[in-house]
Amino acid sequence: MTKKATLYRMETSNHICPFGLKSKDLLKRSGYSIEDQKLTTREETDNFKQQYQVETTPQVFIKDERIGGYDQLRDYLGKEPAGQQGMSYAPVIAIFAVSLLLSFVFTLSFTGFDGLSSFSISLLELFVALSMTILAIQKLQDLEQFSNSFITYDLLAMKAVRYAYIYPFLEAYAGIGMIANLPAYTVAPVSLFIGIVGAISVFKAVYIDKRKLKCACAGGNNKVPLGFISLTENLFMITAGVWMFIR
Known part of the structure; x- marks a missing residue:
């Protein structure tokens, strides 16, 4: 019937x-x-x-x-509710996954299949740079919303609110600078500075103060919990800054 x-x-x-x-x-x-x-x-x-x-x-x-x-x-009909329900790392995981895939494709296009065994370092560099750049784009879509979330846990932004408006531009500059292979002394200090401040801020908020907050890492309108994956963004920037100086 x-x-x-x-x-x-x-x-x-x-x-x-x-x-x-x-x-x-x-x-x-x-x-x-x-x-x-x-x-x-x-x-x-x-x-x-x-x-x-x-x-x-x-x-x-x-x-x-x-x-x-x-x-x-x-x-x-017995279906799950539509859309994201509550806090989720999905937005950040999606950005990291797409960045990794793009890095693989871009690197492969330059090296070919014969270079598969030797491009791991350049792939990792590109992955970090693309992740930073895409995360910056997410923040720049709505600076006001981003700043509203960011200043609730970033130690520097709490003291100097204007830093919340500058941060996404600094992150975009660091990521683009890595891709463009700009001199390390022009990019690495920026990456290290925002990475170290961010890592300390997230660690304090999550692991010392035990606060349950929404992370602004993927933009202020996302429901990403402040936690380990949020800390990963800052660790990427610190690692990138150190690597640029070593290289």
Whole structure:
């Protein structure tokens, strides 16, 4: 027997509700035959809400029972809640993973398969530089949000708030400088400075003060917990600075 569902969703010339499309896709993948009722004007949408005493669309009906919106539909079908729930290292892990893959591909394009055994150092250098640069981009997307999180645990930013606005530019400069192979004395001090200050700040907040904070490492809008992976970003910068001087 075919499973049937009725979906009321907003689709006007100016707006297509994303959750309506997601609800439709989820129903289709779950084997439902869908009666797709589009609400094509604001007036039509408002009348629908008033009729069924609901505040939002889309609304899904199955067996003449109102299930609700997209989140309620997921729950009805036994699906996990959509999106990131609570704190997660996923944003930082994604950045590190993509940076590593890019480093491998870029290095391989210069050395070829014959150089696979000898490019480990250059691959590691590129990985650190790309990670720093991408993390800086995440911060630069919204400096205000980044600064709001950063000044809650960075020891220098607590004393000099403007440092929170400068930090992402310094991190981007250090990463780009490594990729561009700029002289060590122009890049290494920056990498060492922000890395050491950051590492001390994170270590104090997490391991001494035992504070449970959101890390600003992947931008202020991410829900990344302040912890070991956050500390890794700073250790990368310290290692990069030391290596540039040694090299």
